[in-house]
Amino acid sequence: MQTLDKTQVKFAELAARLNEITDIESASSLLHWDQATYMPAKGASARGRQLATLKQISHEKFTDPTIGKLLEDLRSYEQSLPYDSNTASLIRIARRDYNRAARVPAAFMAKLCRHQADCYEAWACAKAANNFSAVEPYLEKTLELSRQYADFFPGYEHIADPLIDRSDYGMKVSILRPLFAELRQELVPIVQAIASQPLADDFCLHQHFPEAQQLEFTRTVIERMGYDFQRGRQDTTLHPFMTNFSIDDVRITTRVYEEHLDQALFSSIHEAGHALYELGNSPEFEGTLLAGGISSGVHESQSRLWENLVGRSRGFWECFYPQLQGVFLRQLGHVTTDQFYKAINKVARSLVRTDADEVTYNLHVAIRFDLELAMVEGKLAVRDLPEAWNERYKNDLGIVPANDSEGAMQDVHWYVGTIGGMFQGYTLGNLMSAQFYETAVKNHPEIPVEIEHGNFTILHDWLKQNIYQHGRKYTAVELVDRVTGSPLTIEPFVRYIRHKYGEFYVI
Numbered sequence: 001m002q003t004l005d006k007t008q009v010k011f012a013e014l015a016a017r018l019n020e021i022t023d024i025e026s027a028s029s030l031l032h033w034d035q036a037t038y039m040p041a042k043g044a045s046a047r048g049r050q051l052a053t054l055k056q057i058s059h060e061k062f063t064d065p066t067i068g069k070l071l072e073d074l075r076s077y078e079q080s081l082p083y084d085s086n087t088a089s090l091i092r093i094a095r096r097d098y099n100r101a102a103r104v105p106a107a108f109m110a111k112l113c114r115h116q117a118d119c120y121e122a123w124a125c126a127k128a129a130n131n132f133s134a135v136e137p138y139l140e141k142t143l144e145l146s147r148q149y150a151d152f153f154p155g156y157e158h159i160a161d162p163l164i165d166r167s168d169y170g171m172k173v174s175i176l177r178p179l180f181a182e183l184r185q186e187l188v189p190i191v192q193a194i195a196s197q198p199l200a201d202d203f204c205l206h207q208h209f210p211e212a213q214q215l216e217f218t219r220t221v222i223e224r225m226g227y228d229f230q231r232g233r234q235d236t237t238l239h240p241f242m243t244n245f246s247i248d249d250v251r252i253t254t255r256v257y258e259e260h261l262d263q264a265l266f267s268s269i270h271e272a273g274h275a276l277y278e279l280g281n282s283p284e285f286e287g288t289l290l291a292g293g294i295s296s297g298v299h300e301s302q303s304r305l306w307e308n309l310v311g312r313s314r315g316f317w318e319c320f321y322p323q324l325q326g327v328f329l330r331q332l333g334h335v336t337t338d339q340f341y342k343a344i345n346k347v348a349r350s351l352v353r354t355d356a357d358e359v360t361y362n363l364h365v366a367i368r369f370d371l372e373l374a375m376v377e378g379k380l381a382v383r384d385l386p387e388a389w390n391e392r393y394k395n396d397l398g399i400v401p402a403n404d405s406e407g408a409m410q411d412v413h414w415y416v417g418t419i420g421g422m423f424q425g426y427t428l429g430n431l432m433s434a435q436f437y438e439t440a441v442k443n444h445p446e447i448p449v450e451i452e453h454g455n456f457t458i459l460h461d462w463l464k465q466n467i468y469q470h471g472r473k474y475t476a477v478e479l480v481d482r483v484t485g486s487p488l489t490i491e492p493f494v495r496y497i498r499h500k501y502g503e504f505y506v507i
Helices: 002-037 041-062 065-073 075-080 086-101 106-129 132-151 161-167 173-195 211-225 261-279 296-310 314-327 337-344 361-376 382-397 424-443 447-452 457-466 476-484 491-501
Strands: 234-236 242-246 249-254
Touching (some): 002 041, 002 086, 002 242, 002 249, 041 086, 041 106, 065 075, 065 086, 106 132, 132 161, 132 382, 161 173, 173 361, 173 424, 173 491, 211 234, 211 249, 211 314, 242 261, 249 261, 261 296, 261 457, 296 424, 296 457, 296 476, 314 337, 361 382, 361 424, 424 447, 424 457, 424 476, 424 491
Parallel strands (some): 234 249
16 A cells, blocks of 8 residues: 555656646747737747747756656556556656657757747748748758757657657658658549649639628637637637647637638638647646647648538538628629539649648648658758749649749748658648548438538537547557547548549549
């Protein structure tokens, strides 16, 4: 009994230390959210310093040898418990995170965090001015720091593997390259077939839609989906994102273009999908390492599931289109539901990833994935990135950006993160979303009919039961197999694409 008491004391100490670190990380996230929403532009320098300080404090606390000793002392206790128990899972996840963090000096993390804040501000100005040269030295430093980070993990198969592992644990280049190649082999002929046919008319989306009315309608939609404004809020920003400070404070952002209706609408649904995942975590995980999402891929599976498989479905708009027409009667009064449905699902070779349709989207991701691998491998210099970007778009999609703002500077990821491991989660998410949704409908065939009536309860409850409540307890590989009964595969996604777009095109 004495041994058990000591074990309980050690676990309580570990949990308390980890909760303290989680609180510091939440404070850091709040500063990031403020920087991207309301912070005055001239506050950037100080904000970078503040974020770096918090990052160094949290990293030093997490890599304290005391935590390492506690984790080692609790190893036998963990092994005596069921694998999926909350206690065993917390120890297991903490050990995995600790082993990664302990390899990286706190001073380096502070340096990286400070640079990321500076680089974000430089990117925002450079993108607005279409001036890649202004952000080029910042990106060169990001590349240098990315390589330095990878070098803290000697023995990797590929220099990008440690960077990929940060956001998609268990994934590496040797897995992703063949997966992307298999998917590309399926998608390229479909894109070519569709491109040879008349494009859908999406003129109805390109009229004047006042911002306030757009935001009011998107709020109605995401509330209906299940987003709780008592536990979150929505604000505008340059590049939409979701962030959380606790299970009961999960915020989303969107961007509004008054001449482009579907920007705010689908970015709001997308980010609300992320938020539903975090809001659906078990309340027992509050303030612990078990709260949150497993990986970028699983997180993107939820945002893409809600945005595309639900939000761009015909049934969804059978319910919501009359309401949208009521808000924008002058603009949409003459547009039928079928015309609108085809417009929001238009397939076209486009320049911007976030605007891309479901069929071409993963080709955008593949381009970025290949370019960042080339940079970390030393095969592509930062100064040559715009030219390489344009060449890939010409070869893969048959179009070339008119400027670097819609080319190499269009995404924020390399300018606020690392180079390597930043984009694969989007394609992994697309694949998982189709596999999860297909499984949900097999278990509840009534889901599509419920969506037509604006009722998302069955789907939302299934997702909470099978995915959301578990937080970070399982790895992505474990979760996919646990939920769907099979490993990750491209087949459900390809079936979905062929079935849906086979209605519009000969493919």
